[in-house]
């Protein structure tokens with residue numbers, strides 16, 4: 001079965017949610033609140049989750065959803081809830097036909113809260129389950145750097161569809177990303193990309209601002225002749241991946257170029273289109289279980305672009321274990337032909 005309809009809806013739902021996050025950023029985060037104020041993230045996260053779940057409910061009413069947020073704290077904070085509803089109720093895609101496909105606006109503030117709680121599935125190995133991260137890379141979002149709205153569909157534990165909106169990545173697939181200028185603003189012309197993939201049917205990108213699948217271009221990882229020429233990506237947050245170990249792996253592979261640091265699943269998207277080659281996420285805490293919404297869409301997009309995605313032991317990520325990747329540790333992604341070499345280096349560095 002082909003999942004083009006699911007991809008189409010996922011793209012539009014992500015696109016609409018990105019509009020909300022951008023509005024929140026420009027109203028709330030940019031210059032007007034202190035770095036310690038987490039409210040832009042809260043507002044963007046809840047609002048984007050409500051918008052995306054309502055689109056899934058309208059089109060695929062029987063599917064389950066594993067999403068990062070739940071609304072109990074919001075039900076107790078009436079001001080915050082009203083603030084989110086003010087933004088959510090007015091967000092529309094420019095194209096009315098596409099907006100109708102998503103089911104139009106939510107009926108009320110109460111239905112928004114109820115819809116947010118539809119993301120409470122336990123996940124697991126059976127059935128159709130969506131994995132949603134409404135704002136991945138919350139730290140990047142606050143900094144005006146990279147963040148991503150991420151949605152994947154798993155069927156019987158296997159990721160079939162992935163869509164990721166990255167409002168602050170350059171549209172141009174050939175654009176190289178300069179680690180030192182990670183903070184690209186979405187108001188700059190030329191930023192905002194929507195990546196997607198269907199299992200067995202390849203990965204694509206299109207400008208986030210455009211509508212429909214007709215403008216999508218196929219993307220693929222860059223061929224790397226010599227592994228020492230590869231560029232590796234890692235997270236900005238030292239608490240989320242062990243940057244010292246990442247660097248030691250790169251050194252073992254003969255890589256001398258500095259890492260490109262990006263928040264969020266923008267890392268998966270970047271290597272999938274050849275802006276970087278290897279993504280290393282070596283664990284900081286031994287007992288941390290990665291969340292499925294942090295990886296489902298990116299895992300498929302990279303594999304459909306010609307890459308391989310595994311944990312530090314070389315095992316594929318297993319999305320059938322519930323809300324977390326309970327049987328995996330860390331993440332290593334690279335072009336298929338290089339993966340064994342990279343895993344060998346990881347095993348030496350981590351003494352596995």
Ligand SMILES: Nc1ncnc2c1ncn2[C@@H]1O[C@H](COP(=O)(O)O)[C@@H](OP(=O)(O)O)[C@H]1O
Nearest residue numbers: 135136137138139235237239240263264288294
């Ligand atoms: N100790 C840890 N190890 C790995 N990932 C962690 C972590 N603590 C939090 N995270 C996850 O790392 C994600 C961000 O990844 P990155 O650092 O690559 O941008 C966060 O997503 P959110 O930003 O959606 O909360 C969060 O789920």
Ligand SMILES: [Mg+2]
Nearest residue numbers: 133136137294
């Ligand atoms: Mg996340």
